[in-house]
Amino acid sequence: MATLQSLRNKAGIALTVLIGLALLAFILGDLFNNGNNIFQDNDTIGFVDGEKIKYQDYQNEIQKNEDYFKMVQGASLNEDMQNQLRESVWRQMVSDKVLAKVYDNAGVEVSSNELIDMVAGNHISPMMYQFFADPQTGAYNKMQAMNFMQAVSSADPSQVDGRSLLFWEMLQTNMVRERESAKYMTALAKGLYTTKAEKANEAALRSKTADVAFVGVRYAAIPDSAVSIKKSEVEKVYNQHKNDYKVDDTRDIEYVTFPIAATDEDVENIKNAVADMIADFKASEDAQAYAQMNAQNPVAPRFMTENQLSKTLADAVATLNEGDVFGPYREGDAFKISRLVSVAQRPDSVKAAHILLRSNIEKADSLFKAAKNGANFAAMARTFSEDPGSAINGGDLDWFMDGVMVPEFNEACFNGKKGDIVMIESQYGKHIIKIQDKGVPVKKYSFATIDKAIEYSRDTHQAVYSEAQTFATKHTKRASFESAIDTLNLVKRYGNSIRKNAYSVNNLRGARELVKWAFKANIDEVSELFEIGDQFVVAVLVKQQDKGYASVSDVEAVISNDLLKDKKAALVAESVKGLNLAQIADKYNTKVDSASTVNYAINSVTGAGLEPALVGQIMAAAEKAQSGVVRGQNAAYVFSVNKFNENPSAPEYSNAQQINAFSNYVYQVIMDVDTEDNRIKFY
Secondary structure (H helix, E strand, C coil): CHHHHHHHHHHHHHHHHHHHHHHHHHHHHHHHHCCCCCCCCCCEEEEECCEEEEHHHHHHHHHHHHHHHHHHHCCCCCHHHHHHHHHHHHHHHHHHHHHHHHHHHHCCCCCHHHHHHHHHCCCCCHHHHHHHECCCCCCECHHHHHHHHHHHCCCCHHHCCHHHHHHHHHHHHHHHHHHHHHHHHHHHHCCCCCCHHHHHHHHHHHCEEEEEEEEEEEHHHCCHHHCCCCHHHHHHHHHHCHHHHEECCEEEEEEEEEECCCCHHHHHHHHHHHHCCHHHHHHCCCHHHHHHHHCCCCCCCCEECHHHCCHHHHHHHHHCCCCCEEEEEEECCEEEEEEEEEEEEEECEEEEEEEEECCCHHHHHHHHHHHHCCCCHHHHHHHHCCCHHHHCCCCEEEEEECCCCCHHHHHHHHHCCCCCEEEEEECCEEEEEEEEEECCEEEEEEEEEEEEECCCCHHHHHHHHHHHHHHHHHCCEHHHHHHHHHHCCCCCEEEEEEECCCCEECCEECCHHHHHHHHHCCCCEECCCEEECCEEEEEEEEEEECCEECCHHHHHHHHHHHHHHHHHHHHHHHHCCCCCHHHHHHHCCCCCEEEEEEECCCCEECCCEECHHHHHHHHCCCECCECCCEECCCEEEEEEEEEEEECCCCCCCCCHHHHHHHHHHHHHHHCCCCEEECHHHCC
């Protein structure tokens, strides 16, 4: 028995080892086969000039910017705004990494003393004015700004409100970015020098206008068959200008959609469902509470004038008494029923100031008592209020309409008297309110409304899903996909040049999964079924463009179009030798045009459009001499300058425009670095 037990134990150990090895082989095989092994860096979201951008760093910046937006705007970001924020953060991180090296090499830095100078010194940052200047006078409050900076720069961050820390961090970062850029560009600008001769020539060109007669032979007037373009010519241009055809990763897809929409039966069912609530709605003791409980999109109680009501309610209100229920009626994509709760005379608007307390609610009673006893309300608001938007203005909220504020705040202001100081509590904290003024009383109506959106039913959704799934299952090859579109009379749609960080494809919002599929799929591969918004989508990948250079075939049309213009212009030049403007116009069945204010600083000519080459040739020509043919963007031109005139209103030439143009050019050169964006792996 002992021997048998020993064998069992050894067999168990051996079996355990074998299972462990098998599992290890499976795990390692899966890791290596997916190119995702343990030796790879899976936390890298991209590279900028060889330097890594880590996923967590990127995510932290997104979170920080999102928190800042919510704090300043008092609202959350919708899906589109979040997508825009991700793009903005990525661009800023790329810019910061590139510029950090540039500034370091140039010795550009912003010291702590400079930061203090931007807050409370002699060179106040424009960003500080935005938050610490009196909106009425524009005067900057240095003391308030300095006190704020000192408070948030406390040695113990745990003693400082987190929102204030975030506000200061974002403000400080942006001020430093702006100052570094200004210092660097200023240093570069000092290296620019314009000679007296250059200034004189520039001033002369800007201070004169040309009165010119010209003939434009439109390229469209010459048949394409009149010239020929060889493939070798296209390739030659491509090779000479290859850097002009750099492209990013893109994908082209073709797809069909199966929209999910409410049927007539769905609409009628929703209308009846709303109508079924009328009796209970009318009988309810608290109409607003009943509406809040049963509405699909509850609306806070609000008094409105007749002009503020929807047209449907405004037309009906004269026939209603308090307690009556009107409806069901359709507004937009919803059916509604509304009960007239109250009719009252109320101010058209109210002007108020407040002190908001969230983390320091224990101070509310003492501050309220001080305000009632005549203490300086504005000074207390600037010191204690935790609403940064109004605290800067002494708590002043200016005039606001009925229903704009949260209900508790709104009713305290509209039911109180001018000069009253009251304290209420809302979802945001405790408010000490000073009612500064009240508008004229007007007749207002308060309705409680129950709504139900017109939506497709579960049965409708299932029916469309079955149709779309059948299509996706039966047509998994491109040829079958194409054939079925024609057979079923579907509409083929095109998603061209889709970038890998796109979140939409044409009108398909929230199409991120479709985009990610397109960048994983092979050419001619048909996708699975995607549900995007209110439609099902099946797609096929038709083109893959990797980062690098566009192929000759991709840009052939663009190059051929330019060559076509070149050859047609040469054809015109050959055909008009020895002819004057009138004869040229007659030959090409057009007319002699005129323009009297052609100027060097403007790249367009009246009657010709945007034509920089033509403008340059005109301003460099001699009076009364007929030009040769000028190859323009829209036509081939021949002109004659009748007269040059002085332009007394021309602005005096300075270095400002040159410096600005140079700064833009420098920034473009600096930012022309290799970047690798792998966010598609994470988002």
